[in-house]
Amino acid sequence: GESVGLHLPTLSVQEGDNSIINCAYSNSASDYFIWYKQESGKGPQFIIDIRSNMDKRQGQRVTVLLNKTVKHLSLQIAATQPGDSAVYFCAESSGSARQLTFGSGTQLTVLP
Amino acid sequence: DGGITQSPKYLFRKEGQNVTLSCEQNLNHDAMYWYRQDPGQGLRLIYYSQIVNDFQKGDIAEGYSVSREKKESFPLTVTSAQKNPTAFYLCASTPGQGNEKLFFGSGTQLSVL
Numbered sequence: 345g346e347s348v349g350l351h352l353p354t355l356s357v358q359e360g361d362n363s364i365i366n367c368a369y370s371n372s373a374s375d376y377f378i379w380y381k382q383e384s385g386k387g388p389q390f391i392i393d394i395r396s397n398m399d400k401r402q403g404q405r406v407t408v409l410l411n412k413t414v415k416h417l418s419l420q421i422a423a424t425q426p427g428d429s430a431v432y433f434c435a436e437s438s439g440s441a442r443q444l445t446f447g448s449g450t451q452l453t454v455l456p
Numbered sequence: 457d458g459g460i461t462q463s464p465k466y467l468f469r470k471e472g473q474n475v476t477l478s479c480e481q482n483l484n485h486d487a488m489y490w491y492r493q494d495p496g497q498g499l500r501l502i503y504y505s506q507i508v509n510d511f512q513k514g515d516i517a518e519g520y521s522v523s524r525e526k527k528e529s530f531p532l533t534v535t536s537a538q539k540n541p542t543a544f545y546l547c548a549s550t551p552g553q554g555n556e557k558l559f560f561g562s563g564t565q566l567s568v569l
Binding site for chain 1: 460462496497498499501504546548554555556557558559560561562563565
C-alpha cells in the first residue's frame with residue numbers, strides 16, 4: 345500500500361543552526377502535506393502545511409519544500425532552539441477520503 | 457479555551473477488563489478520530505466519525521469500539537479482545553468538509569497491569 349516515510353529517525357543539530365527534516369512519500373496522487381511537532385507525552389501540534397499546487401511555503405522560522413518529481417518533502421527550521429527538540433511527523437492525504445497518513449517521525453535533538 | 461480534552465492522562469487496564477477513554481471537543485468540528493501511537497512509530501487510525509451517530513473503522517479497529525451520540529464527544533472503548541492495548545492514544549478532530557488538518561488532544565497513556 346501507499347506509505348509515508350522518513351529518511352532519518354534521529355537528527356542532532358547545534359543550537360542556532362538550521363535543521364532540515366526530510367520525508368519521502370510514495371503515493372503520486374497525494375495532494376496535501378502537513379508537518380506536526382510532538383513533544384514527549386503530548387499530542388502533535390500543527391506546524392505548517394502545503395498543497396501540491398505549491399512547491400514552497402514559509403511560516404515563522406519554518407519552511408516546507410515539496411518536490412513532486414521525486415516525491416520528497418522537507419521541513420526547514422531556521423536558527424534551531426532548544427524548544428524545537430521534539431519528534432516531527434509528516435503526513436499526506438489524497439483522494440476523496442481526505443484522511444492523513446502519517447510517517448514514523450524524526451527525533452530532533454538540539455545541542456547546546 | 458477551545459480545544460480537545462482527553463481523559464484520563466494515564467489509565468491502567470487489568471486482564472479481561474474493558475476501559476473507556478474520553479474525548480471531548482468544543483471546536484464545533486464535525487469529524488473526530490482516534491489514533492494509536494506505539495513507541496518510535498507513527499499514528500495508526502483506529503476509528504473515525506464524520507457525523508453524529510455514524511462512524512467507520514480505521515486500519516486497526518479490531519478490539520476497539522466507539523460511539524458518537526453527541527457532536528462534542530467520541531469515547532473509545534478498549535475491549536478485552538485487544539490483546540496488546542499498551543500504547544499512547546490520541547484523539548483528534550477536523551472541521552470536516554474536506555478540511556483534513558487535524559487538531560489533537562493531549563493523549564492518554566494506557567498500560568496493562
